[in-house]
Amino acid sequence: xxxxxPISFIKSADEIEIVDAPPEQPLERSAEEQxxxxxxxxxxxxxxELAMVLAADIVEHQLxxxxxxxxxxxxxxxQERILVCVTPRANVREMIEIACTVAERFHAELVxxxxxxxxLSPADDAALEEKLEMAQAVGAEIQILxxxxxxxxxxxxxxxxxxxxxxxxxxxxxxxxxxxxxxxxDKLIRRPRGMDVRVFPQ
Amino acid sequence: xxxxSGVGKxxxxxxxxxxxxxxxVDVVIGYFEPHGRKDTIAKTEGLEIVPRQKxxxxxSVFEEMDTDEILARRPQVCAVDEFAHTNVPGSVRAKRWxxxxxxxxxxxxxxxxxxxxxxxxxxxxxxxxxxxxVRETIPDWVVQGADEVVLIDLTPRALLHRLEHGVVYERxxxxxxxxxxxxxxxxxxLREPALRETVHELEHRVVxxxxxxxxxxxxxxxxxxxxxxxxxxxxxTAMLIRRAxxxxxxxxxxxxxxxxxxSGDLSGLPEADxxxxxxxxxxxxxMRIESRILxxxxxxxxxxDFARRNQVTQIFLxxxxxxxxxxxxxxxxPHRIVSLAKDMQIVIVSERESAGE
Numbered sequence: 419x420x421x422x423x424p425i426s427f428i429k430s431a432d433e434i435e436i437v438d439a440p441p442e443q444p445l446e447r448s449a450e451e452q453x454x455x456x457x458x459x460x461x462x463x464x465x466x467e468l469a470m471v472l473a474a475d476i477v478e479h480q481l482x483x484x485x486x487x488x489x490x491x492x493x494x495x496x497q498e499r500i501l502v503c504v505t506p507r508a509n510v511r512e513m514i515e516i517a518c519t520v521a522e523r524f525h526a527e528l529v530x531x532x533x534x535x536x537x538l539s540p541a542d543d544a545a546l547e548e549k550l551e552m553a554q555a556v557g558a559e560i561q562i563l564x565x566x567x568x569x570x571x572x573x574x575x576x577x578x579x580x581x582x583x584x585x586x587x588x589x590x591x592x593x594x595x596x597x598x599x600x601x602x603x604d605k606l607i608r609r610p611r612g613m614d615v616r617v618f619p620q
Numbered sequence: 621x622x623x624x625s626g627v628g629k630x631x632x633x634x635x636x637x638x639x640x641x642x643x644x645v646d647v648v649i650g651y652f653e654p655h656g657r658k659d660t661i662a663k664t665e666g667l668e669i670v671p672r673q674k675x676x677x678x679x680s681v682f683e684e685m686d687t688d689e690i691l692a693r694r695p696q697v698c699a700v701d702e703f704a705h706t707n708v709p710g711s712v713r714a715k716r717w718x719x720x721x722x723x724x725x726x727x728x729x730x731x732x733x734x735x736x737x738x739x740x741x742x743x744x745x746x747x748x749x750x751x752x753x754v755r756e757t758i759p760d761w762v763v764q765g766a767d768e769v770v771l772i773d774l775t776p777r778a779l780l781h782r783l784e785h786g787v788v789y790e791r792x793x794x795x796x797x798x799x800x801x802x803x804x805x806x807x808x809x810l811r812e813p814a815l816r817e818t819v820h821e822l823e824h825r826v827v828x829x830x831x832x833x834x835x836x837x838x839x840x841x842x843x844x845x846x847x848x849x850x851x852x853x854x855x856x857t858a859m860l861i862r863r864a865x866x867x868x869x870x871x872x873x874x875x876x877x878x879x880x881x882x883s884g885d886l887s888g889l890p891e892a893d894x895x896x897x898x899x900x901x902x903x904x905x906x907m908r909i910e911s912r913i914l915x916x917x918x919x920x921x922x923x924x925d926f927a928r929r930n931q932v933t934q935i936f937l938x939x940x941x942x943x944x945x946x947x948x949x950x951x952x953x954p955h956r957i958v959s960l961a962k963d964m965q966i967v968i969v970s971e972r973e974s975a976g977e
Contacts, residue, residue: 477812
Protein backbone atom coordinates (compact mmCIF):
# COMPACT_ATOMS: atom_id res chain seq x y z
CA UNK A 419 0.00 0.00 0.00
CA UNK A 420 1.39 3.36 -0.99
CA UNK A 421 -1.51 5.48 0.13
CA UNK A 422 -1.59 5.30 3.88
CA UNK A 423 -3.09 7.37 6.67
CA PRO A 424 -1.37 7.63 10.06
CA ILE A 425 -3.20 5.51 12.61
CA SER A 426 -2.96 8.42 15.08
CA PHE A 427 -5.12 10.47 12.72
CA ILE A 428 -7.83 7.81 12.66
CA LYS A 429 -7.68 7.37 16.40
CA SER A 430 -8.17 11.08 16.95
CA ALA A 431 -11.30 11.23 14.79
CA ASP A 432 -14.47 12.41 16.55
CA GLU A 433 -16.63 9.85 14.83
CA ILE A 434 -16.09 6.67 12.93
CA GLU A 435 -18.70 4.64 11.14
CA ILE A 436 -18.38 1.22 9.59
CA VAL A 437 -19.88 0.68 6.17
CA ASP A 438 -20.07 -3.06 6.02
CA ALA A 439 -20.95 -5.36 3.15
CA PRO A 440 -20.47 -9.08 2.72
CA PRO A 441 -18.62 -10.37 -0.33
CA GLU A 442 -20.95 -10.89 -3.25
CA GLN A 443 -22.36 -14.40 -2.93
CA PRO A 444 -24.36 -15.87 -5.75
CA LEU A 445 -26.94 -18.38 -4.58
CA GLU A 446 -25.54 -21.10 -6.85
CA ARG A 447 -21.93 -21.59 -7.85
CA SER A 448 -19.87 -24.23 -9.64
CA ALA A 449 -17.10 -26.11 -7.81
CA GLU A 450 -14.23 -24.22 -9.51
CA GLU A 451 -15.90 -20.89 -8.97
CA GLN A 452 -16.42 -21.91 -5.37
CA UNK A 453 -12.73 -22.61 -4.67
CA UNK A 454 -11.52 -19.35 -6.20
CA UNK A 455 -14.26 -17.33 -4.54
CA UNK A 456 -13.53 -18.82 -1.13
CA UNK A 457 -9.93 -17.67 -1.20
CA UNK A 458 -10.98 -14.17 -2.15
CA UNK A 459 -13.69 -14.14 0.48
CA UNK A 460 -11.25 -15.12 3.20
CA UNK A 461 -9.03 -12.20 2.32
CA UNK A 462 -11.99 -9.84 2.28
CA UNK A 463 -13.23 -11.27 5.55
CA UNK A 464 -9.87 -10.55 7.20
CA UNK A 465 -10.06 -6.95 5.98
CA UNK A 466 -13.59 -6.60 7.34
CA GLU A 467 -12.37 -7.90 10.68
CA LEU A 468 -9.46 -5.45 10.73
CA ALA A 469 -11.75 -2.53 10.00
CA MET A 470 -14.19 -3.51 12.73
CA VAL A 471 -11.51 -4.14 15.34
CA LEU A 472 -10.06 -0.70 14.63
CA ALA A 473 -13.50 0.87 14.88
CA ALA A 474 -14.19 -1.03 18.11
CA ASP A 475 -10.98 0.32 19.64
CA ILE A 476 -11.95 3.86 18.69
CA VAL A 477 -15.49 3.41 19.97
CA GLU A 478 -14.13 2.04 23.23
CA HIS A 479 -11.89 5.07 23.55
CA GLN A 480 -14.90 7.30 22.87
CA LEU A 481 -16.81 5.56 25.62
CA UNK A 482 -14.10 6.07 28.20
CA UNK A 483 -13.75 9.73 27.20
CA UNK A 484 -17.51 10.12 27.39
CA UNK A 485 -17.57 8.62 30.87
CA UNK A 486 -14.56 10.60 32.05
CA UNK A 487 -16.13 13.86 30.93
CA UNK A 488 -19.08 13.01 33.14
CA UNK A 489 -16.85 12.08 36.02
CA UNK A 490 -17.73 8.38 35.82
CA UNK A 491 -14.78 6.10 36.42
CA UNK A 492 -16.33 2.82 35.62
CA UNK A 493 -15.55 0.21 33.03
CA UNK A 494 -18.73 -1.12 31.64
CA UNK A 495 -18.03 -2.14 28.10
CA UNK A 496 -17.94 -5.82 27.24
CA GLN A 497 -14.25 -5.58 26.39
CA GLU A 498 -12.33 -8.26 28.27
CA ARG A 499 -9.19 -7.31 30.15
CA ILE A 500 -6.94 -10.06 31.45
CA LEU A 501 -4.50 -9.75 34.31
CA VAL A 502 -1.98 -12.55 34.85
CA CYS A 503 -0.39 -12.55 38.31
CA VAL A 504 3.19 -13.74 38.25
CA THR A 505 5.08 -15.19 41.20
CA PRO A 506 8.58 -16.72 41.16
CA ARG A 507 7.31 -20.30 41.29
CA ALA A 508 4.13 -19.97 39.26
CA ASN A 509 3.80 -22.04 36.11
CA VAL A 510 3.78 -18.87 34.11
CA ARG A 511 4.28 -20.48 30.73
CA GLU A 512 0.89 -22.19 30.78
CA MET A 513 -0.83 -19.13 32.23
CA ILE A 514 0.57 -16.89 29.54
CA GLU A 515 -0.20 -19.35 26.77
CA ILE A 516 -3.86 -19.55 27.77
CA ALA A 517 -4.00 -15.81 28.43
CA CYS A 518 -2.64 -15.13 24.94
CA THR A 519 -5.19 -17.44 23.34
CA VAL A 520 -8.07 -15.91 25.28
CA ALA A 521 -6.79 -12.39 24.60
CA GLU A 522 -6.47 -13.11 20.91
CA ARG A 523 -9.93 -14.63 20.56
CA PHE A 524 -11.69 -11.95 22.62
CA HIS A 525 -9.47 -9.15 21.29
CA ALA A 526 -8.77 -8.53 24.96
CA GLU A 527 -6.13 -6.44 26.67
CA LEU A 528 -3.42 -8.49 28.35
CA VAL A 529 -1.53 -7.28 31.40
CA UNK A 530 1.04 -9.32 33.32
CA UNK A 531 1.83 -8.09 36.82
CA UNK A 532 3.88 -9.07 39.83
CA UNK A 533 4.11 -7.60 43.29
CA UNK A 534 7.66 -6.70 44.29
CA UNK A 535 8.34 -8.24 47.65
CA UNK A 536 11.23 -7.04 49.80
CA UNK A 537 13.68 -9.74 50.82
CA LEU A 538 13.27 -12.01 47.83
CA SER A 539 16.09 -14.55 47.46
CA PRO A 540 18.38 -13.99 44.47
CA ALA A 541 17.08 -17.24 42.97
CA ASP A 542 13.45 -16.12 43.24
CA ASP A 543 14.39 -12.72 41.93
CA ALA A 544 15.99 -14.27 38.88
CA ALA A 545 13.01 -16.59 38.38
CA LEU A 546 10.64 -13.64 38.49
CA GLU A 547 12.78 -11.74 36.02
CA GLU A 548 12.75 -14.67 33.62
CA LYS A 549 8.98 -14.96 33.81
CA LEU A 550 8.42 -11.30 33.14
CA GLU A 551 10.69 -11.58 30.10
CA MET A 552 8.51 -14.41 28.87
CA ALA A 553 5.47 -12.16 29.21
CA GLN A 554 7.25 -9.32 27.45
CA ALA A 555 8.14 -11.62 24.57
CA VAL A 556 4.46 -12.21 23.77
CA GLY A 557 3.74 -8.49 23.80
CA ALA A 558 1.91 -8.28 27.11
CA GLU A 559 1.94 -5.06 29.10
CA ILE A 560 4.17 -5.57 32.16
CA GLN A 561 3.38 -4.01 35.53
CA ILE A 562 5.60 -4.27 38.56
CA LEU A 563 3.47 -3.33 41.53
CA UNK A 564 4.53 -2.37 44.99
CA UNK A 565 2.52 -2.77 48.13
CA UNK A 566 2.48 -4.16 51.62
CA UNK A 567 -0.09 -6.82 50.98
CA UNK A 568 0.18 -8.66 47.66
CA UNK A 569 -3.53 -9.48 47.49
CA UNK A 570 -4.66 -5.92 48.19
CA UNK A 571 -2.12 -4.60 45.73
CA UNK A 572 -3.24 -6.93 42.95
CA UNK A 573 -6.94 -6.33 43.56
CA UNK A 574 -6.56 -2.58 43.74
CA UNK A 575 -4.65 -2.56 40.48
CA UNK A 576 -7.19 -4.90 38.86
CA UNK A 577 -10.02 -2.64 39.91
CA UNK A 578 -8.33 0.50 38.65
CA UNK A 579 -7.87 -1.09 35.25
CA UNK A 580 -11.31 -2.67 34.95
CA UNK A 581 -9.88 -6.19 34.78
CA UNK A 582 -12.51 -8.81 33.91
CA UNK A 583 -10.41 -11.98 34.17
CA UNK A 584 -7.78 -12.55 36.82
CA UNK A 585 -5.35 -15.44 36.25
CA UNK A 586 -3.58 -16.79 39.31
CA UNK A 587 -1.43 -19.81 40.05
CA UNK A 588 -2.07 -22.53 42.55
CA UNK A 589 0.77 -23.06 45.00
CA UNK A 590 1.91 -26.59 45.44
CA UNK A 591 4.69 -26.22 47.94
CA UNK A 592 4.74 -24.73 51.36
CA UNK A 593 7.18 -22.19 52.70
CA UNK A 594 7.51 -18.46 52.59
CA UNK A 595 5.66 -18.13 49.30
CA UNK A 596 2.81 -20.30 50.37
CA UNK A 597 2.38 -18.05 53.35
CA UNK A 598 2.62 -15.00 51.21
CA UNK A 599 0.83 -16.47 48.26
CA UNK A 600 -0.73 -19.84 49.12
CA UNK A 601 -3.18 -18.28 51.50
CA UNK A 602 -3.63 -15.37 49.09
CA UNK A 603 -4.99 -17.85 46.54
CA ASP A 604 -7.89 -18.39 48.92
CA LYS A 605 -8.35 -14.67 49.35
CA LEU A 606 -8.14 -14.10 45.62
CA ILE A 607 -10.84 -16.69 45.10
CA ARG A 608 -13.07 -15.18 47.73
CA ARG A 609 -12.70 -11.47 47.35
CA PRO A 610 -12.82 -10.01 43.85
CA ARG A 611 -16.11 -8.57 42.66
CA GLY A 612 -17.02 -8.08 39.06
CA MET A 613 -14.25 -10.26 37.65
CA ASP A 614 -13.68 -13.94 37.00
CA VAL A 615 -10.80 -15.66 38.75
CA ARG A 616 -8.99 -18.47 36.96
CA VAL A 617 -6.81 -20.67 39.14
CA PHE A 618 -4.08 -22.55 37.28
CA PRO A 619 -2.55 -25.88 38.22
CA GLN A 620 1.14 -25.74 39.04
CA UNK B 621 -26.78 -7.00 13.09
CA UNK B 622 -27.04 -3.61 14.72
CA UNK B 623 -26.38 -2.18 18.15
CA UNK B 624 -29.82 -0.59 18.60
CA SER B 625 -33.19 -0.01 16.95
CA GLY B 626 -33.07 2.63 14.28
CA VAL B 627 -29.57 2.10 12.87
CA GLY B 628 -31.12 1.05 9.57
CA LYS B 629 -31.27 -2.75 9.58
CA UNK B 630 -34.75 -3.08 8.05
CA UNK B 631 -33.99 -0.46 5.43
CA UNK B 632 -30.80 -2.23 4.45
CA UNK B 633 -32.58 -5.59 4.32
CA UNK B 634 -35.15 -4.16 1.94
CA UNK B 635 -32.40 -2.64 -0.21
CA UNK B 636 -30.79 -6.05 -0.35
CA UNK B 637 -34.14 -7.60 -1.33
CA UNK B 638 -34.51 -5.08 -4.16
CA UNK B 639 -30.98 -5.78 -5.36
CA UNK B 640 -31.67 -9.53 -5.40
CA UNK B 641 -34.95 -9.01 -7.22
CA UNK B 642 -33.25 -6.94 -9.89
CA UNK B 643 -30.84 -9.83 -10.41
CA UNK B 644 -33.81 -12.08 -11.09
CA VAL B 645 -33.94 -13.80 -7.70
CA ASP B 646 -37.41 -14.74 -6.46
CA VAL B 647 -37.62 -12.77 -3.22
CA VAL B 648 -40.56 -12.04 -0.90
CA ILE B 649 -41.09 -10.23 2.37
CA GLY B 650 -42.13 -12.76 5.02
CA TYR B 651 -42.49 -10.28 7.83
CA PHE B 652 -41.92 -6.56 7.95
CA GLU B 653 -42.19 -4.22 10.93
CA PRO B 654 -42.75 -0.65 9.70
CA HIS B 655 -42.48 1.08 13.13
CA GLY B 656 -44.22 3.99 11.39
CA ARG B 657 -41.06 4.88 9.48
CA LYS B 658 -42.05 6.45 6.19
CA ASP B 659 -38.86 5.92 4.22
CA THR B 660 -38.75 2.26 5.25
CA ILE B 661 -42.37 1.70 4.26
CA ALA B 662 -41.67 3.29 0.90
CA LYS B 663 -38.82 0.84 0.44
CA THR B 664 -41.24 -2.13 0.41
CA GLU B 665 -42.84 -0.87 -2.79
CA GLY B 666 -42.32 -3.27 -5.64
CA LEU B 667 -41.65 -6.20 -3.32
CA GLU B 668 -44.10 -9.03 -2.78
CA ILE B 669 -45.33 -9.28 0.80
CA VAL B 670 -46.70 -12.60 2.07
CA PRO B 671 -49.80 -11.71 4.12
CA ARG B 672 -49.50 -12.26 7.87
CA GLN B 673 -51.64 -14.75 9.71
CA LYS B 674 -54.09 -13.57 12.34
CA UNK B 675 -53.99 -15.18 15.75
CA UNK B 676 -56.66 -14.66 18.35
CA UNK B 677 -55.41 -14.43 21.91
CA UNK B 678 -57.40 -13.28 24.96
CA UNK B 679 -60.00 -11.53 22.89
CA SER B 680 -57.54 -9.60 20.73
CA VAL B 681 -56.22 -10.36 17.27
CA PHE B 682 -52.46 -10.44 16.73
CA GLU B 683 -50.56 -10.72 13.48
CA GLU B 684 -47.62 -13.04 13.02
CA MET B 685 -45.51 -14.23 10.12
CA ASP B 686 -47.35 -16.94 8.16
CA THR B 687 -44.68 -19.61 7.85
CA ASP B 688 -46.95 -22.14 6.11
CA GLU B 689 -47.95 -19.56 3.53
CA ILE B 690 -44.28 -18.75 2.81
CA LEU B 691 -43.46 -22.46 2.53
CA ALA B 692 -46.34 -22.85 0.05
CA ARG B 693 -45.12 -19.82 -1.92
CA ARG B 694 -41.55 -21.26 -1.98
CA PRO B 695 -39.49 -18.16 -2.81
CA GLN B 696 -35.70 -18.42 -3.14
CA VAL B 697 -35.17 -15.69 -0.58
CA CYS B 698 -37.42 -14.43 2.21
CA ALA B 699 -36.86 -11.23 4.22
CA VAL B 700 -37.92 -11.59 7.86
CA ASP B 701 -37.73 -8.63 10.22
CA GLU B 702 -37.05 -8.88 13.98
CA PHE B 703 -35.40 -12.25 14.31
CA ALA B 704 -35.65 -12.28 18.13
CA HIS B 705 -39.41 -11.71 18.20
CA THR B 706 -41.53 -13.89 20.51
CA ASN B 707 -44.71 -15.11 18.84
CA VAL B 708 -48.03 -14.55 20.54
CA PRO B 709 -49.24 -17.57 22.58
CA GLY B 710 -51.27 -19.86 20.36
CA SER B 711 -48.76 -19.68 17.49
CA VAL B 712 -47.33 -22.98 16.27
CA ARG B 713 -43.83 -22.03 17.37
CA ALA B 714 -42.80 -19.87 20.30
CA LYS B 715 -40.11 -17.82 18.59
CA ARG B 716 -39.66 -16.26 15.20
CA TRP B 717 -36.17 -17.72 14.92
CA UNK B 718 -37.81 -21.16 15.11
CA UNK B 719 -40.06 -20.25 12.17
CA UNK B 720 -36.99 -19.03 10.34
CA UNK B 721 -35.23 -22.34 10.97
CA UNK B 722 -38.20 -24.07 9.31
CA UNK B 723 -37.82 -21.82 6.26
CA UNK B 724 -34.09 -22.46 6.09
CA UNK B 725 -34.66 -26.17 6.57
CA UNK B 726 -36.81 -26.24 3.44
CA UNK B 727 -34.15 -24.50 1.38
CA UNK B 728 -35.40 -20.90 1.53
CA UNK B 729 -32.64 -18.35 2.11
CA UNK B 730 -33.46 -15.84 4.82
CA UNK B 731 -32.45 -12.21 5.33
CA UNK B 732 -33.17 -11.18 8.89
CA UNK B 733 -32.40 -8.46 11.43
CA UNK B 734 -31.28 -8.55 15.06
CA UNK B 735 -29.55 -6.40 17.64
CA UNK B 736 -26.53 -7.03 19.80
CA UNK B 737 -28.74 -7.50 22.87
CA UNK B 738 -30.26 -10.64 21.41
CA UNK B 739 -27.58 -13.38 21.38
CA UNK B 740 -28.04 -15.43 24.55
CA UNK B 741 -24.38 -15.41 25.59
CA UNK B 742 -24.27 -11.60 25.54
CA UNK B 743 -27.19 -11.29 27.93
CA UNK B 744 -25.02 -10.49 30.96
CA UNK B 745 -22.87 -8.04 29.06
CA UNK B 746 -25.95 -6.19 27.86
CA UNK B 747 -27.44 -6.17 31.31
CA UNK B 748 -24.21 -4.73 32.57
CA UNK B 749 -24.29 -1.96 29.99
CA UNK B 750 -27.98 -1.12 29.79
CA UNK B 751 -29.25 -2.27 33.17
CA UNK B 752 -31.95 -4.22 31.33
CA UNK B 753 -32.48 -7.98 31.33
CA VAL B 754 -33.36 -8.81 27.75
CA ARG B 755 -35.96 -11.61 27.61
CA GLU B 756 -36.07 -12.04 23.85
CA THR B 757 -32.84 -13.88 23.24
CA ILE B 758 -31.60 -16.11 20.44
CA PRO B 759 -29.40 -19.15 21.16
CA ASP B 760 -25.89 -18.53 19.88
CA TRP B 761 -25.90 -21.65 17.69
CA VAL B 762 -28.74 -20.16 15.66
CA VAL B 763 -26.77 -16.99 14.98
CA GLN B 764 -23.68 -19.04 14.20
CA GLY B 765 -25.75 -20.97 11.68
CA ALA B 766 -26.07 -17.85 9.51
CA ASP B 767 -24.04 -17.93 6.30
CA GLU B 768 -23.17 -14.28 6.67
CA VAL B 769 -23.40 -11.54 9.29
CA VAL B 770 -23.40 -7.90 8.20
CA LEU B 771 -23.00 -5.04 10.62
CA ILE B 772 -25.24 -2.02 10.19
CA ASP B 773 -23.48 0.83 11.89
CA LEU B 774 -24.41 4.42 12.65
CA THR B 775 -22.90 6.86 15.12
CA PRO B 776 -24.89 7.23 18.36
CA ARG B 777 -25.26 10.95 17.74
CA ALA B 778 -26.83 10.37 14.35
CA LEU B 779 -29.10 7.73 15.85
CA LEU B 780 -30.24 10.03 18.66
CA HIS B 781 -30.90 12.71 16.10
CA ARG B 782 -33.12 10.30 14.17
CA LEU B 783 -34.86 9.29 17.36
CA GLU B 784 -35.55 12.84 18.45
CA HIS B 785 -36.94 13.65 15.03
CA GLY B 786 -39.28 10.72 15.21
CA VAL B 787 -37.73 8.87 12.31
CA VAL B 788 -37.19 5.72 14.29
CA TYR B 789 -40.20 5.28 16.51
CA GLU B 790 -43.71 6.50 16.48
CA ARG B 791 -44.00 9.55 18.70
CA UNK B 792 -45.34 7.84 21.82
CA UNK B 793 -42.52 5.32 21.92
CA UNK B 794 -39.76 7.91 21.80
CA UNK B 795 -39.86 8.79 25.46
CA UNK B 796 -39.63 5.18 26.57
CA UNK B 797 -36.85 4.44 24.11
CA UNK B 798 -34.83 7.37 25.34
CA UNK B 799 -35.00 6.03 28.85
CA UNK B 800 -33.79 2.49 28.19
CA UNK B 801 -31.72 1.31 25.32
CA UNK B 802 -31.32 4.65 23.68
CA UNK B 803 -29.69 6.75 26.35
CA UNK B 804 -26.55 8.16 24.79
CA UNK B 805 -24.18 6.41 27.19
CA UNK B 806 -25.92 3.09 26.57
CA UNK B 807 -25.74 3.54 22.82
CA UNK B 808 -22.07 4.42 22.95
CA UNK B 809 -21.43 1.37 25.14
CA LEU B 810 -23.49 -1.09 23.05
CA ARG B 811 -21.73 -0.18 19.85
CA GLU B 812 -18.41 -1.67 20.85
CA PRO B 813 -19.74 -5.18 21.59
CA ALA B 814 -21.71 -5.04 18.32
CA LEU B 815 -18.48 -4.41 16.43
CA ARG B 816 -16.57 -7.06 18.35
CA GLU B 817 -19.32 -9.64 18.09
CA THR B 818 -19.47 -9.19 14.33
CA VAL B 819 -15.70 -9.69 14.20
CA HIS B 820 -16.16 -12.89 16.17
CA GLU B 821 -18.89 -14.05 13.80
CA LEU B 822 -16.63 -13.35 10.81
CA GLU B 823 -13.74 -15.24 12.39
CA HIS B 824 -16.02 -18.12 13.21
CA ARG B 825 -16.98 -18.41 9.56
CA VAL B 826 -13.46 -18.21 8.16
CA VAL B 827 -12.16 -20.86 10.56
CA UNK B 828 -14.48 -23.49 9.16
CA UNK B 829 -13.03 -23.91 5.73
CA UNK B 830 -9.33 -23.09 5.91
CA UNK B 831 -6.32 -25.02 7.08
CA UNK B 832 -3.79 -22.24 7.67
CA UNK B 833 -1.60 -22.20 10.78
CA UNK B 834 -4.12 -20.27 12.91
CA UNK B 835 -6.94 -22.60 11.94
CA UNK B 836 -4.80 -25.67 12.58
CA UNK B 837 -4.06 -24.28 16.03
CA UNK B 838 -7.74 -23.74 16.72
CA UNK B 839 -8.38 -27.31 15.63
CA UNK B 840 -5.77 -28.60 18.03
CA UNK B 841 -7.15 -26.43 20.81
CA UNK B 842 -10.55 -27.90 20.20
CA UNK B 843 -8.99 -31.13 21.36
CA UNK B 844 -7.12 -29.39 24.16
CA UNK B 845 -9.86 -27.52 25.95
CA UNK B 846 -12.97 -28.97 27.50
CA UNK B 847 -15.18 -26.94 29.80
CA UNK B 848 -17.50 -28.06 32.58
CA UNK B 849 -20.03 -25.73 34.23
CA UNK B 850 -21.48 -26.75 37.58
CA UNK B 851 -25.26 -26.43 37.59
CA UNK B 852 -26.97 -25.68 40.91
CA UNK B 853 -30.21 -24.05 42.01
CA UNK B 854 -28.30 -20.77 42.48
CA UNK B 855 -29.87 -18.07 40.27
CA UNK B 856 -26.41 -17.16 39.02
CA THR B 857 -26.21 -20.50 37.20
CA ALA B 858 -27.68 -19.02 33.99
CA MET B 859 -24.91 -16.42 33.95
CA LEU B 860 -22.35 -19.15 34.63
CA ILE B 861 -23.60 -21.28 31.73
CA ARG B 862 -23.55 -18.28 29.39
CA ARG B 863 -20.01 -17.40 30.42
CA ALA B 864 -18.77 -21.00 30.07
CA UNK B 865 -20.44 -21.36 26.68
CA UNK B 866 -19.00 -18.09 25.46
CA UNK B 867 -15.51 -19.11 26.54
CA UNK B 868 -16.09 -22.49 24.88
CA UNK B 869 -17.19 -20.87 21.64
CA UNK B 870 -14.24 -18.51 21.57
CA UNK B 871 -11.72 -21.25 22.39
CA UNK B 872 -13.45 -23.83 20.22
CA UNK B 873 -13.94 -26.03 23.29
CA UNK B 874 -16.63 -28.57 24.05
CA UNK B 875 -18.90 -27.76 27.01
CA UNK B 876 -20.64 -29.84 29.67
CA UNK B 877 -23.26 -28.67 32.16
CA UNK B 878 -23.36 -30.91 35.19
CA UNK B 879 -25.54 -31.04 38.30
CA UNK B 880 -24.79 -33.32 41.25
CA UNK B 881 -27.32 -34.99 43.50
CA UNK B 882 -27.08 -37.98 45.88
CA SER B 883 -29.74 -39.98 44.06
CA GLY B 884 -28.62 -39.24 40.51
CA ASP B 885 -31.98 -37.75 39.69
CA LEU B 886 -33.30 -34.73 41.51
CA SER B 887 -35.79 -36.46 43.81
CA GLY B 888 -35.65 -35.37 47.40
CA LEU B 889 -34.68 -31.80 46.54
CA PRO B 890 -37.06 -29.12 47.74
CA GLU B 891 -39.55 -28.33 44.98
CA ALA B 892 -38.17 -24.86 44.27
CA ASP B 893 -34.58 -26.10 44.03
CA UNK B 894 -35.45 -29.01 41.80
CA UNK B 895 -37.39 -26.72 39.53
CA UNK B 896 -34.43 -24.32 39.38
CA UNK B 897 -31.87 -27.05 38.62
CA UNK B 898 -34.11 -28.49 35.90
CA UNK B 899 -34.63 -25.05 34.41
CA UNK B 900 -30.86 -24.48 34.34
CA UNK B 901 -30.19 -27.88 32.74
CA UNK B 902 -32.82 -27.14 30.10
CA UNK B 903 -31.31 -23.74 29.52
CA UNK B 904 -27.96 -25.44 28.89
CA UNK B 905 -29.58 -27.96 26.51
CA UNK B 906 -31.20 -25.13 24.56
CA MET B 907 -27.73 -23.68 24.10
CA ARG B 908 -26.63 -27.10 22.82
CA ILE B 909 -24.50 -27.93 25.83
CA GLU B 910 -24.35 -31.57 26.87
CA SER B 911 -26.10 -31.79 30.25
CA ARG B 912 -25.90 -34.47 32.94
CA ILE B 913 -27.05 -35.17 36.47
CA LEU B 914 -24.31 -36.98 38.41
CA UNK B 915 -24.87 -39.22 41.38
CA UNK B 916 -22.86 -38.30 44.44
CA UNK B 917 -23.03 -37.23 48.06
CA UNK B 918 -19.92 -35.09 47.77
CA UNK B 919 -20.49 -32.45 45.08
CA UNK B 920 -16.85 -31.40 44.76
CA UNK B 921 -15.59 -34.97 44.42
CA UNK B 922 -18.31 -36.02 41.97
CA UNK B 923 -17.58 -33.02 39.74
CA UNK B 924 -13.83 -33.48 39.79
CA ASP B 925 -14.09 -37.24 39.13
CA PHE B 926 -16.42 -36.65 36.19
CA ALA B 927 -14.14 -33.91 34.90
CA ARG B 928 -11.11 -36.17 35.05
CA ARG B 929 -12.88 -39.07 33.35
CA ASN B 930 -13.95 -36.78 30.51
CA GLN B 931 -10.63 -34.94 30.09
CA VAL B 932 -12.15 -31.66 31.19
CA THR B 933 -9.50 -28.93 31.44
CA GLN B 934 -11.54 -26.06 32.88
CA ILE B 935 -14.22 -26.15 35.58
CA PHE B 936 -16.52 -23.11 35.77
CA LEU B 937 -18.19 -22.29 39.10
CA UNK B 938 -20.37 -19.38 40.16
CA UNK B 939 -19.15 -17.23 43.00
CA UNK B 940 -21.41 -17.76 45.96
CA UNK B 941 -23.13 -15.11 47.99
CA UNK B 942 -20.61 -14.01 50.58
CA UNK B 943 -21.71 -14.46 54.14
CA UNK B 944 -19.45 -12.16 56.11
CA UNK B 945 -19.45 -14.17 59.31
CA UNK B 946 -18.41 -17.53 57.89
CA UNK B 947 -15.21 -18.50 59.66
CA UNK B 948 -12.10 -18.79 57.53
CA UNK B 949 -11.67 -22.52 58.05
CA UNK B 950 -15.08 -23.45 56.66
CA UNK B 951 -14.15 -23.13 53.05
CA UNK B 952 -16.76 -23.16 50.35
CA UNK B 953 -17.21 -25.40 47.35
CA PRO B 954 -14.83 -23.42 45.11
CA HIS B 955 -12.00 -24.00 47.58
CA ARG B 956 -12.70 -27.71 47.80
CA ILE B 957 -12.80 -28.08 44.04
CA VAL B 958 -9.64 -26.03 43.64
CA SER B 959 -7.82 -28.26 46.12
CA LEU B 960 -9.17 -31.51 44.61
CA ALA B 961 -8.55 -30.56 40.98
CA LYS B 962 -4.98 -29.35 41.07
CA ASP B 963 -4.51 -30.60 37.53
CA MET B 964 -7.26 -28.39 36.05
CA GLN B 965 -8.03 -24.73 35.64
CA ILE B 966 -10.83 -23.60 37.91
CA VAL B 967 -12.70 -20.47 36.86
CA ILE B 968 -14.79 -18.76 39.51
CA VAL B 969 -17.27 -16.61 37.66
CA SER B 970 -18.53 -13.43 39.20
CA GLU B 971 -21.38 -11.14 38.29
CA ARG B 972 -20.17 -7.96 36.65
CA GLU B 973 -21.54 -4.70 37.92
CA SER B 974 -24.38 -3.20 35.94
CA ALA B 975 -24.50 0.39 34.83
CA GLY B 976 -28.16 0.37 35.74
CA GLU B 977 -27.50 -0.22 39.43
